[in-house]
Structure formats: C-alpha cells, structure tokens
Amino acid sequence: MKKALVSVMGVDKPGIIAKVSTALFELNINVLEISQTILDGYFTMLMIVDMTAATVPFADVAARMDVVGNDIGESVNIQRADLFDAMHRI
Amino acid sequence: MIEINEIMQTMQMIHEQHFDIRTITMGISLLSCKKNTDRETAEAVYEKVTRSAGKLVAVGETLEAELGVPIVNKRISVTPVSMISGSDPMAIALALDEAAKQVGVNFIGGFGALMHKGSTIAEECLLESMPEVFQKTERLCGSVNVGSTRSGINMDAVRKMGHIIKKTAELTADTDGFGCAKIVVFANAVEDNPFMAGAFHGVGEPECVVNVGVSGPGVVQRALSEIHGQPFDVLAETIKRTAFKITRVGELVAQEAAKRLGVPFGIVDLSLAPTPARGDSVAYILKEMGLEMAGAPGTTAALAMLNDMVKKGGVMASSHVGGLSGAFIPVSEDIGMIEAAQAGCLTIEKMEAMTCVCSVGLDMIAIPGDTSANTIAGIIADEAAIGMVNNKTTAVRLIPAPGKVAGDTVNFGGLFGFAPIMKVNSANNDEFVERGGRIPPPLHSLRN
Numbered sequence: 400m401k402k403a404l405v406s407v408m409g410v411d412k413p414g415i416i417a418k419v420s421t422a423l424f425e426l427n428i429n430v431l432e433i434s435q436t437i438l439d440g441y442f443t444m445l446m447i448v449d450m451t452a453a454t455v456p457f458a459d460v461a462a463r464m465d466v467v468g469n470d471i472g473e474s475v476n477i478q479r480a481d482l483f484d485a486m487h488r489i
Numbered sequence: 490m491i492e493i494n495e496i497m498q499t500m501q502m503i504h505e506q507h508f509d510i511r512t513i514t515m516g517i518s519l520l521s522c523k524k525n526t527d528r529e530t531a532e533a534v535y536e537k538v539t540r541s542a543g544k545l546v547a548v549g550e551t552l553e554a555e556l557g558v559p560i561v562n563k564r565i566s567v568t569p570v571s572m573i574s575g576s577d578p579m580a581i582a583l584a585l586d587e588a589a590k591q592v593g594v595n596f597i598g599g600f601g602a603l604m605h606k607g608s609t610i611a612e613e614c615l616l617e618s619m620p621e622v623f624q625k626t627e628r629l630c631g632s633v634n635v636g637s638t639r640s641g642i643n644m645d646a647v648r649k650m651g652h653i654i655k656k657t658a659e660l661t662a663d664t665d666g667f668g669c670a671k672i673v674v675f676a677n678a679v680e681d682n683p684f685m686a687g688a689f690h691g692v693g694e695p696e697c698v699v700n701v702g703v704s705g706p707g708v709v710q711r712a713l714s715e716i717h718g719q720p721f722d723v724l725a726e727t728i729k730r731t732a733f734k735i736t737r738v739g740e741l742v743a744q745e746a747a748k749r750l751g752v753p754f755g756i757v758d759l760s761l762a763p764t765p766a767r768g769d770s771v772a773y774i775l776k777e778m779g780l781e782m783a784g785a786p787g788t789t790a791a792l793a794m795l796n797d798m799v800k801k802g803g804v805m806a807s808s809h810v811g812g813l814s815g816a817f818i819p820v821s822e823d824i825g826m827i828e829a830a831q832a833g834c835l836t837i838e839k840m841e842a843m844t845c846v847c848s849v850g851l852d853m854i855a856i857p858g859d860t861s862a863n864t865i866a867g868i869i870a871d872e873a874a875i876g877m878v879n880n881k882t883t884a885v886r887l888i889p890a891p892g893k894v895a896g897d898t899v900n901f902g903g904l905f906g907f908a909p910i911m912k913v914n915s916a917n918n919d920e921f922v923e924r925g926g927r928i929p930p931p932l933h934s935l936r937n
Binding site: 404406434436438443445447457458461476477478479480481482483484485486487488 | 491492493495496497498499500551554555556557558734737738740741
C-alpha cells in the first residue's frame with residue numbers, strides 16, 4: 400500500500416472535507432482515516448490516504464492539492480507516510 | 490497505523506523547529522579522468538561530473554516534495570584533485586566549478602590534497618594554486634589533510650597552509666576574505682563526509698556514492714526545553730531519542746535517493762549542523778542545558794555529552810553511519826555562538842577545548858586581518874595535535890578578514906552567516922613554525 404498524509408491547515412469553514420475528498424476521489428485515491436482538531440487556534444485536518452491506485456503520479460496529486468487549497472483558502476499538502484513510519488517505528 | 494500525535498510531532502519538527510535534511514552529497518571518483526595533460530583531464534572531469542550528477546538536483550527536489558521535508562543542499566564531492574592533476578590544477582578547478590553550475594549544485598568539494606605524511610609534486614602545485622583558484626571559482630571547495638593519528642603532523646604542510654590562507658584572504662579582500670571559507674585544514678580527515686567545505690570523495694570509496702547529512706539542532710533544543718531541572722540521565726536519554734528520530738529520516742532519504750540515482754548508498758552523517766537562523770543553533774542547546782551562553786564553565790562537558798548522545802541515538806537509526814557525525818560548532822553559522830563571541834564569553838582558546846570533545850574544529854572563525862601566517866599555522870598545528878592525539882577528526886577554517894580588527898563584524902551572507910572578529914593570541918611562534926619536518930605520531934599505550 401502506498402500511504403500518504405494529506406494535511407489541511409487554516410480556518411474552519413464548511414466544505415473542507417467535501418472539497419478535498421472530492422479531488423481525491425477524482426484521482427482514485429482512497430481515504431483511510433480522517434482526524435481533525437484545533438491546534439494553536441488553527442483548524443487542522445489530517446487524512447491518511449492510499450495512493451496505490453492513483454491515476455496520476457505523486458507530483459500531479461500534490462499540484463492538485465495545491466489547487467484545492469487555493470480554492471478553499473486553506474493550506475493543503477500531501478506527503479508520503481513513509482516519513483512518519485521511519486521516524487516513529489522501528 | 491501511525492498515531493495523530495506522532496504526525497503532529499513530525500510536522501512541528503519541520504515547520505517550527507527547522508528540521509531538515511541538510512545535504513544530499515554525491516561522491517564521484519575522478520580517478521578514471523586522469524589524462525596526459527591537465528586540460529584533457531579537465532574535460533574528462535567536466536564530462537564525468539555532469540553525467541554522474543545530472544539528475545541529483547531533480548531527485549533531491551522530488552524527494553523533498555514527496556516527503557515534505559526540506560532538503561536544503563544538493564552537493565558533490567570528488568576525489569582529492571591532487572591525485573589527478575599535474576602542473577596546471579587551475580584548469581581542473583574551473584572545470585569542476587563549471588560542472589557544479591551546470592548540474593545546479595551549490596558547492597562541489599575536493600580541490601585538495603592528503604599530505605599528512607608528505608607531499609607529491611602535484612600536491613605542491615595544487616597547494617600553490619589554491620589562493621587564485623578560490624578567488625576565481627564560485628562553488629568549489631577544498632581541504633588539505635595535514636596530520637593523522639597514524640602518521641603524525643606534516644609541519645611543512647601546516648606552515649604552507651598558514652600562508653595559503655593569508656594569501657586567499659588577500660585575494661578575496663573585497664568579500665572580507667570569503668575565499669577562506671572554502672578551505673578546510675584537517676587532521677584525520679574522513680573520506681565520506683557530505684558536509685562542505687571539507688567534503689571529498691576518498692580513495693577507499695566506490696565509483697559513485699550518495700551520502701546524506703541530517704541536521705536539527707532546533708529539534709534537540711525544543712526537546713530539552715521541556716525537561717528543565719531534570720538530571721543528566723534524563724537529558725542524555727532525551728537527546729538520544731531525538732537523534733534517533735532525526736536520523737531515521739536521513740536514512741529514508743539516503744536510501745530513496747540512492748535508489749533513484751542508481752548509485753550505492755554510502756552513509757548518513759549524524760551531525761547537528763546549525764544555521765544562522767534563530768532556533769537552529771547548537772549553542773542554544775547548551776543554553777537549554779543550563780548554561781547562560783556557550784563558553785560558560787561547563788560548556789565542554791555539555792558538548793561532550795551532547796556529541797556522544799547524538800551518536801548513540803543515531804547509530805541505531807541508520808544502517809551505515811559515517812562522515813563527521815557530531816555537533817558542529819562554527820561561529821558565523823550559529824546565532825548562539827555569534828552572540829557568545831560578541832559578549833566575550835567565547836574565545837578561540839575555549840573553542841579549542843570544545844573541539845577536543847566534538848566534531849569538528851575551529852570552524853568559520855573570523856580573525857583580525859593582520860594575523861600572521863605563522864600564527865595561523867600555529868593554530869592549525871594545535872588543532873591537528875588535538876586530532877592526532879585523541880584519534881579524532883579536527884579541522885580549521887579561519888578567515889583572516891583583511892583590514893578588520895578584533896571587535897569588527899564580517900558578513901558572509903546566507904548559510905555562512907556573519908561573525909565578530911575574534912581576538913587571536915599573537916605571541917611570536919616563528920621559530921617553532923619554521924622548523925619544518927614532521928611531528929611523529931603518538932604512542933598508543935601508556936595513555937595518561
């Protein structure tokens with residue numbers, strides 16, 4: 400499984416999950432887990448997704464997330480989950 | 490499954506605590522480039538470097554985007570040039586500088602020589618060319634190894650390096666002697682160091698290799714900020730755990746980069762490398778341990794522990810650890826060190842003591858422009874002696890800023906930062922330095 404983390408930071412407003420997950424759906428990326436919280440006053444949403452069947456390369460997904468972020472006025476990033484596994488799992 | 494709090498911790502490290510991969514450095518052997526003339530060699534060097542490292546920057550940038558961790562520098566180290574050069578090393582220097590520009594790396598290291606026991610004709614020519622080379626090139630760095638635990642100290646090379654540093658400073662006087670920031674004088678130089686300016690690709694290395702240097706003084710500082718008042722045992726454990734996490738990311742990046750570049754993975758260098766940014770300082774870690782500033786009594790002990798715990802935490806996180814692996818204590822590149830030097834709390838003599846217990850040496854220290862070549866050579870000899878006797882790598886990177894006196898400030902910009910000119914003990918040492926010859930290697934029994 401090629402897992403990645405989508406992180407959304409900014410101000411809480413309606414439609415964030417809808418917009419981000421629609422974009423992911425269009426790229427055939429499956430959402431595995433969602434968590435959201437307020438951190439230092441900022442809305443923070445984290446999504447763990449499975450990119451195994453994604454229809455486009457990673458860089459294109461990242462570009463698409465950028466577009467969605469601009470659209471909804473939030474910072475939307477995607478990064479491979481290997482990073483977190485490496486750091487926190489032996 | 491990864492826990493949300495672990496994700497948040499990683500993201501805070503990156504976004505708030507300046508955690509980054511400091512460098513992906515590709516080591517390239519130039520031994521196959523040696524031709525009949527230096528001009529032909531230079532052409533072969535340019536061709537090999539641009540071919541081998543053509544994808545380096547792109548791969549670094551892709552990995553940075555995919556993992557979301559900044560990879561600050563992409564660099565190249567090459568075989569010490571004196572092994573392939575003849576009477577005109579300048580031609581090869583210019584080819585290396587051009588190659589670096591062509592592939593988009595900010596520094597290329599290896600314009601140097603290994604002279605710990607003596608010098609060849611080519612090495613003498615290369616040494617001679619150094620001041621002009623570092624005046625005329627932009628991205629080239631070099632180092633000279635003048636001593637080792639097994640062979641002692643080559644005092645002829647030490648004396649010459651004093652003059653070369655002086656001359657380089659004079660030729661680059663318009664930038665306060667910045668040329669000297671690209672020259673490192675080593676004892677016990679390592680062959681797989683990915684950090685500049687001292688990186689070179691040793692002769693024991695493979696054809697091509699990828700080495701990665703991690704960093705993260707800010708991450709360690711932050712971890713320590715949460716355990717004030719706790720005993721040293723807790724301090725040690727906290728540093729180890731933090732170093733482990735940082736190094737794991739270095740290992741991941743190194744393995745991925747090697748795979749994508751199609752070259753073997755060499756080592757991860759565990760060094761804590763500061764930058765002039767606030768919150769990215771090794772000196773601030775010492776502060777967090779309870780010292781008012783770097784240089785206060787206790788500094789050497791604090792640094793000894795920090796250095797050792799970084800290694801202990803890091804070795805388990807990587808399959809191959811190497812390079813310089815320790816805490817760097819440059820002056821101009823560390824805001825906490827700059828502040829301590831400005832306040833007069835940190836002197837060159839105290840730093841010399843600090844270098845006995847940590848990586849690497851007297852680094853990026855600006856000294857008065859009228860410091861004599863022999864005084865510089867004396868400082869190099871002292872530092873090399875520390876390395877030789879303690880079986881560790883030591884280095885000297887001094888900048889005698891032309892026209893500046895103690896108390897002035899020089900600004901090198903970017904990652905090189907700015908530095909107060911530090912006072913140098915200028916008592917005469919001419920007879921000592923000018924003796925020449927070699928200091929024999931130390932005995933390894935009867936250690937007291």
